[in-house]
Amino acid sequence: xxxxxxxxxxxxxxxxxxxxxxxxxxxxxxxxxxxxxxxxxxxxxxxxxxxxxxxxxxxxxxxxxxxxxxxxxxxxxxxxxxxxxxxxxxxxxxxxxxxxxxxxxxxxxxxxxxxxxxxxxxxxxxxxxxxxxxxxxxxxxxxxxxxxxxxxxxxxxxxxxxxxxxxxxxxxxxxxxxxxxxxxxxxxxxxxxxxxxxxxxxxxxxxxxxxxxxxx
Amino acid sequence: xxxxxxxxxxxxxxxxxxxxxxxxxxxxxxxxxxxxxxxxxxxxxxxxxxxxxxxxxxxxxxxxxxxxxxxxxxxxxxxxxxxxxxxxxxxxxxxxxxxxxx
Numbered sequence: 001x002x003x004x005x006x007x008x009x010x011x012x013x014x015x016x017x018x019x020x021x022x023x024x025x026x027x028x029x030x031x032x033x034x035x036x037x038x039x040x041x042x043x044x045x046x047x048x049x050x051x052x053x054x055x056x057x058x059x060x061x062x063x064x065x066x067x068x069x070x071x072x073x074x075x076x077x078x079x080x081x082x083x084x085x086x087x088x089x090x091x092x093x094x095x096x097x098x099x100x101x102x103x104x105x106x107x108x109x110x111x112x113x114x115x116x117x118x119x120x121x122x123x124x125x126x127x128x129x130x131x132x133x134x135x136x137x138x139x140x141x142x143x144x145x146x147x148x149x150x151x152x153x154x155x156x157x158x159x160x161x162x163x164x165x166x167x168x169x170x171x172x173x174x175x176x177x178x179x180x181x182x183x184x185x186x187x188x189x190x191x192x193x194x195x196x197x198x199x200x201x202x203x204x205x206x207x208x209x210x211x212x213x214x215x216x
Numbered sequence: 217x218x219x220x221x222x223x224x225x226x227x228x229x230x231x232x233x234x235x236x237x238x239x240x241x242x243x244x245x246x247x248x249x250x251x252x253x254x255x256x257x258x259x260x261x262x263x264x265x266x267x268x269x270x271x272x273x274x275x276x277x278x279x280x281x282x283x284x285x286x287x288x289x290x291x292x293x294x295x296x297x298x299x300x301x302x303x304x305x306x307x308x309x310x311x312x313x314x315x316x317x318x
């Protein structure tokens with residue numbers, strides 16, 4: 001889901017940055033309240049887990065691959081704003097240092113993988129609170145929501161921006177993008193995110209859950 | 217809890233080369249050749265896009281084998297994440313105290 005540079009129009013870039021900027025500013029204020037000597041090692045490790053889990057490319061039928069994101073785990077442990085900012089930082093490093101995802105598309109990548117993933121996963125978790133399978137469903141739901149937003153933004157490119165009938169940016173239509181991205185995340189990568197969230201959350205929560213402060 | 221999280225991070229780090237098992241790209245993250253082959257043309261915006269070469273593009277390092285490059289990338293990512301949080305914490309503190317103390 002890391003959209004590279006050149007895949008969306010300059011207008012889309014401007015709109016996504018205009019939406020993301022105030023959210024980043026607000027999210028950083030939320031992080032400021034949570035980040036201290038106590039929590040930094042933990043938030044750092046969870047962000048590093050998100051970074052590393054995205055390196056586990058899972059091949060699927062059809063010749064493509066994908067990966068879990070790990071945003072929902074951070075969101076249900078530290079709140080959705082911390083999840084959003086943490087994964088945005090991970091995406092920033094991936095874009096700048098590893099060329100994974102574009103710079104102009106950092107806003108849309110953050111809005112989908114970090115923001116939509118964290119918030120949708122977090123609220124699903126709240127909804128199912130107490131249920132044993134809540135982490136699995138939240139993980140699945142969060143990443144599927146990320147895929148919905150990404151496929152929408154990719155899919156509208158060929159509607160609005162064409163030249164002589166040729167698409168200027170991402171060339172496939174909404175339906176194709178939706179089926180490919182949301183479908184693959186519902187069937188495969190969402191399941192991976194769900195299993196990952198369930199296993200890790202179940203393992204680490206233990207009796208010291210009170211250590212974790214919810215900053216929703 | 218911290219110990220458990222570090223353990224999981226350690227296990228994932230150790231297993232990270234498993235991510236190299238597939239050559240398949242992610243859907244929507246193709247090389248320009250793909251568009252040439254499938255559409256018969258490369259969309260203008262994609263062809264002329266801003267492209268920055270980084271020294272660790274695609275989680276690999278020139279002259280280093282894939283597995284070692286992947287391990288190195290994961291470690292570089294880990295270190296940079298901590299550096300960023302550390303800097304953020306310093307900035308948050310400085311703002312609160314009205315001065316930067318390093």
